[in-house]
Amino acid sequence: MSDKAPIAGQSSSLKIYFRLLNYVKPYIGIFLLSIIGFIIFASTQPMLAGILKYFVDGLGNPEAVLFPNVPYLRDLQLLQAVPLLIVLIAAWQGLGSFLSNYFLAKVSLGLVHDLRVELFNKLLVLPNRYFDTHNSGHLISRITFNVTMVTGAATDAIKVVIREGLTVVFLFIYLLWMNWKLTLVMLAILPLIAVMVSRTSKKFRKQSKKIQVAMGDVTHVASETIQGYRVVRSFGGEGYEQERFAGASRSNTRKQLTMNKTGSIYTPMLQLVIYSAMAALMFLVLLLRGEATPGDLVAYITAASLLPKPIRQLSEVSSTIQKGVAGAESIFEQLDEVPEVDTGSFERDSVSGHLEVQNLSFTYPGTERQVLNDISFSAAPGQMVALVGRSGSGKSTLANLLPRFYQHEVGHILLDGVDINEYRLRNLRRHIAQVTQSVTLFNDTVANNIAYGDLAGAPRADIEAAAADAYAKEFVDQLPEGFDTQVGENGVLLSGGQRQRLAIARALLKNAPLLILDEATSALDTESERYIQAALDHVMKGRTTIVIAHRLTTIERADLILVMDQGRIVERGTHRELLAQNGYYSRLHAMGLDEPAPVGAV
Known part of the structure; x- marks a missing residue:
């Protein structure tokens, strides 16, 4: 040997x-x-x-x-x-x-x-x-x-x-x-x-x-x-x-x-x-x-x-x-690392945004704990579905599975009746716009950060319209060079709320039929959030929106609220229906929605 x-x-x-x-x-x-x-x-x-x-x-x-x-x-x-x-x-x-x-x-x-x-x-x-x-x-x-x-x-x-x-x-x-x-x-x-x-x-x-x-x-x-x-x-x-x-x-x-x-x-x-x-x-x-x-x-x-x-x-x-x-x-x-799995061959120029999740379960590779367990729901175009629950209940994981950032093996996610695994990755992600709590901006101009990647070359009028819809235009116009101002590494020269609004403007410019807001308003002050809420009311028309939020004001008007705990949906319904049930959601609501996980909870 x-x-x-x-x-x-x-x-x-x-x-x-x-x-x-x-x-x-x-x-x-x-x-x-x-x-x-x-x-x-x-x-x-x-x-x-x-x-x-x-x-x-x-x-x-x-x-x-x-x-x-x-x-x-x-x-x-x-x-x-x-x-x-x-x-x-x-x-x-x-x-x-x-x-x-x-x-x-x-x-x-x-x-x-x-x-x-x-x-x-x-x-x-x-x-x-x-x-x-x-x-x-x-x-x-x-x-x-x-x-x-x-x-x-x-x-x-x-x-x-x-x-x-x-x-x-x-x-x-x-x-x-x-x-x-x-x-x-x-x-x-x-x-x-x-x-x-x-x-x-x-x-x-x-x-x-x-x-x-x-x-x-x-x-x-x-x-x-x-x-x-x-x-x-x-x-x-x-x-x-x-x-x-x-x-x-x-x-x-x-x-x-x-x-x-x-x-x-x-x-x-x-x-x-x-x-x-x-x-x-x-x-x-x-x-x-x-x-x-x-x-x-x-x-x-x-x-x-x-x-x-x-x-x-x-x-x-x-x-x-x-x-x-x-x-x-x-x-x-x-x-030699295996690239992202992309076995799909199906492509569509546009989709209506009808989303259906069937018996979805998920465990991260190399771990044993099931993060999602038998999740099922559907969302029609123009509907807003809110995911609420304690930190670690699986909300963000679910949001990450929709654009196939991770590969699920149990259950199905259908977009316009087609399993997302059958779509080509680039094509699938073209239909989804995502804004997360952690905003990534590049050391470039405001305009280039909004019109990024596939959006590069978008007309200036469209960029400014997206900024206006995200209530970002007001502060951008006050910057030294307006939309041509350099924002610094990861937008260091802007406040948290301003960065978040630019990220939302980027998602709005993409004009995708499926919008995912993963705690997207968490970095905003109350006034900014009010602006964003007005913008969201405007952009959600005709779009399927999945919202993960800690703040009640963001989700009160949701068509469907899914209450999650330890990877399961424990309650579902509208804001009024869930309050009337006087159950899990009601307790979260009384504590300001984001109840801290108990000590020792996995």
């Missing part, structure tokens, strides 16, 4: 790495140009060693002719040839360096872009449950930190492997040509280097995965604190957040230091092995010099001394690859 685990790990690493290399395919032409550059660069290394042979030989006889049998060059003496060749080799090396570095950078940056876009696009189609179980800091860290590590493995590592690998190959060919016996002695050290590289690679990958998790924690804490800075300041949480962030950062620093320690021990050990081999080689050169000229020996020693650097870099590339493989593992994990 223990013998198979490392093999499985290596196989998994190779699989991930080859999958990563698939992202290089669109840039194959540019990539080949960079490889040509690497070949040119690597070919100059033995050339530089060879020049030294002629330089040393030229010290004794500078007038000697370098190319006696070549026309036009037979008069070229070592005195002129050696400096000229050095300049030509440097120019040739410069060309190779430009081609390899520039075109590989294009591949690398293209790869970063492609991976980031694919990761971000995947986030847009993942089910709600994925966001419930993954914190935003780690998701952002994948798109920023992990992607750069991955591209290091896909491009920087390839750069080292090709450039230094070709350098080693060209130098070995040159050394074999100069003295094949001595060169074979050098090869004896390669197995020892291979063992060292293999053992260190495993350590690097483990440590790299830990670093990624720690980096996600740093991003997560920072993100939470920035988003909740008002709560932090109001409740004196600065000290707690400082310690929490410092702890996450310390953990990340410790893991980074452990990885650097591994590299810091490994590199000198490898150098010691390589230079010990060089020492043995110099001893043999002096011992077995034979009839070689001083120039031959200097050229051979120079070429051999050029080998440790590329060999060391080739061995160190393993850590870059392992970091990238660890990053790629988490990226592919997200990319």
Whole structure:
């Protein structure tokens, strides 16, 4: 079992790495140009060693002719040839360096872009449950930190492997040509280097995965604190957040230091092995010099001394690859997540909004407690259905099932007589407008926040009419630039009531036949709520409206009130009928509608 685990790990690493290399395919032409550059660069290394042979030989006889049998060059003496060749080799090396570095950078940056876009696009189609179980800091860290590590493995590592690998190959060919016996002695050290590289690679990958998790924690804490800075300041949480962030950062620093320690021990050990081999080689050169000229020996020693650097870099590339493989593992994990279930094929340009819920039960995936239990009701176009009950009674869950944010398996929800599972997701959601207690606004203008997504490009007159219907136009007109005023991140420059009215204006502009108001008036003051109530009376004509509210004034005029408790409908009827029953609703009404759940209640 223990013998198979490392093999499985290596196989998994190779699989991930080859999958990563698939992202290089669109840039194959540019990539080949960079490889040509690497070949040119690597070919100059033995050339530089060879020049030294002629330089040393030229010290004794500078007038000697370098190319006696070549026309036009037979008069070229070592005195002129050696400096000229050095300049030509440097120019040739410069060309190779430009081609390899520039075109590989294009591949690398293209790869970063492609991976980031694919990761971000995947986030847009993942089910709600994925966001419930993954914190935003780690998701952002994948798109920023992990992607750069991955591209290091896909491009920087390839750069080292090709450039230094070709350098080693060209130098070995040159050394074999100069003295094949001595060169074979050098090869004896390669197995020892291979063992060292293999053992260190495993350590690097483990440590790299830990670093990624720690980096996600740093991003997560920072993100939470920035988003909740008002709560932090109001409740004196600065000290707690400082310690929490410092702890996450310390953990990340410790893991980074452990990885650097591994590299810091490994590199000198490898150098010691390589230079010990060089020492043995110099001893043999002096011992077995034979009839070689001083120039031959200097050229051979120079070429051999050029080998440790590329060999060391080739061995160190393993850590870059392992970091990238660890990053790629988490990226592919997200990319392989199953997107939102969308098996529907039915589409309608418009629906009347007739809603029917039949024997609906629901349990969140991975949990055992049933949140909804045998819910049944129907709502005709133009009717308003109110859901009331204590917090945790299942009202919001029911509202989230209508646009299929979660997938139900027991019971049916019908829109115009068609099960919502049969609709295409995009088509279904086009018929539903939703306003929740937690309003999301984007760092954009008021107009662009109202006309968002599918509504973008709506005529300004329609945007202003929707704002007027939501009683938002009055305060928008007073803003510095009216509808073109930037609202700040998540509408930070507006009050809670103003944000809520913009969200309602967005829903009104959508003009969907099914309107869901999930505690949509909870952030409003009494005056604003009165405005909204008037607006709702206007927009509910011909629309099916599902209202979840804590305030009585919002639901008194509902055509049907469903009283919910622990996932069940315990009472149903109009406001007057329910009060007359003197039951559950009557008790809620006496306590201001939202009765707190008793201590110990699930």
